[in-house]
Amino acid sequence: MTEGERDAPSDEALVRAARLGDQEAFGAIVERHGPWMYRYATRLVHGSHADAAEVTQEAFVSAWRGLDRFEGRSSLRTWLFRLVHRRAVDLARHKRATPVDDALLAHLVRPSTENPLQSLLDGELLDALQHALDELPWNQRAAWLLREVEGLSYAEIAEALSMPVGAVRGHLHRGRRTVAERMARWR
Amino acid sequence: MAVEPTDPLVRATIAAREAPVPPEWPRVAAAIRERVRGVIVPAAPVLARTAPDGALTFVSTRVVVAVLRARLTGPDFVVSGLDLDVDRARLLAARVTVVVRFGVVLDEVADAVRATTEATLAELLPDADPAPVAVHVADVVEGDPRR
Numbered sequence: 001m002t003e004g005e006r007d008a009p010s011d012e013a014l015v016r017a018a019r020l021g022d023q024e025a026f027g028a029i030v031e032r033h034g035p036w037m038y039r040y041a042t043r044l045v046h047g048s049h050a051d052a053a054e055v056t057q058e059a060f061v062s063a064w065r066g067l068d069r070f071e072g073r074s075s076l077r078t079w080l081f082r083l084v085h086r087r088a089v090d091l092a093r094h095k096r097a098t099p100v101d102d103a104l105l106a107h108l109v110r111p112s113t114e115n116p117l118q119s120l121l122d123g124e125l126l127d128a129l130q131h132a133l134d135e136l137p138w139n140q141r142a143a144w145l146l147r148e149v150e151g152l153s154y155a156e157i158a159e160a161l162s163m164p165v166g167a168v169r170g171h172l173h174r175g176r177r178t179v180a181e182r183m184a185r186w187r
Numbered sequence: 188m189a190v191e192p193t194d195p196l197v198r199a200t201i202a203a204r205e206a207p208v209p210p211e212w213p214r215v216a217a218a219i220r221e222r223v224r225g226v227i228v229p230a231a232p233v234l235a236r237t238a239p240d241g242a243l244t245f246v247s248t249r250v251v252v253a254v255l256r257a258r259l260t261g262p263d264f265v266v267s268g269l270d271l272d273v274d275r276a277r278l279l280a281a282r283v284t285v286v287v288r289f290g291v292v293l294d295e296v297a298d299a300v301r302a303t304t305e306a307t308l309a310e311l312l313p314d315a316d317p318a319p320v321a322v323h324v325a326d327v328v329e330g331d332p333r334r
Binding site for chain 1: 194195196198199200202203204206208209211212214215216218219220222223224226228249252253256265266267268269286333334
């Protein structure tokens with residue numbers, strides 16, 4: 001942890017201030033958690049940055065309006081994932097299926113000056129992973145992303161997806177199996 | 188030298204996990220801030236002044252809360268709630284909820300919070316009848332309550 005991070009206000013302190021209308025505090029919440037919410041939204045909505053931006057915006061506006069409803073039972077991060085997920089579900093209900101734009105994912109790979117070939121390979125693998133995820137049913141995809149990429153616990157995923165922990169285990173098990181099958185051809 | 192994982196799924200998952208912040212994120216963040224600025228927070232007008240000619244000046248509760256939030260700050264407490272009871276543009280009561288540092292004398296913190304609140308209300312609403320100010324200590328925490 002850096003000195004700046006140690007001195008930074010906690011999520012609880014930022015929520016307290018934001019509840020009182022402090023937009024700077026809410027801006028700090030957006031800066032702290034927004035990139036990961038946007039990343040999650042992007043993968044959830046088949047790599048569409050326009051849709052992910054809309055979902056993330058709507059989720060944070062919901063958070064701003066609904067801070068009083070945040071009870072602190074879960075972490076702020078989990079609550080925000082929950083809002084992003086809900087907005088993504090709303091969007092999916094109202095939108096036709098959109099094709100995946102492979103080029104959109106190319107920049108998601110950290111560029112490596114040491115081994116450009118490796119970066120290229122990772123980029124292709126990431127594209128393949130997104131294709132595999134796109135084939136998963138909604139809840140399996142969400143559970144897989146929250147567990148494998150965002151590192152949430154089963155209980156946190158259950159909170160974010162509004163389902164029992166047992167259901168999370170089921171979705172994750174099936175999602176992992178399907179993703180592994182789809183990625184097997186790269187071996 | 189670190190050993191690179193050879194399993195493609197493991198490699199792809201690690202690449203996904205370590206992906207940098209998308210370059211368009213600052214634009215998305217700016218759009219969020221703009222949207223938040225445009226959200227209208229529920230508020231009520233409070234009678235602040237009555238001029239000799241009968242002209243009335245009202246101040247929004249949003250303004251009162253913003254000023255109180257800025258002034259009610261100290262190393263031993265943090266404000267976690269500000270409720271203004273307004274009826275027909277009259278401020279009937281104010282309630283300030285605070286989280287206090289462990290070890291401080293609660294009465295002293297409450298008195299200081301109440302005094303600042305009363306002074307601020309008198310300044311912002313000079314012609315309003317003084318409203319009772321209740322201070323509610325909601326929690327006591329170790330360390331700096333502002334963090």
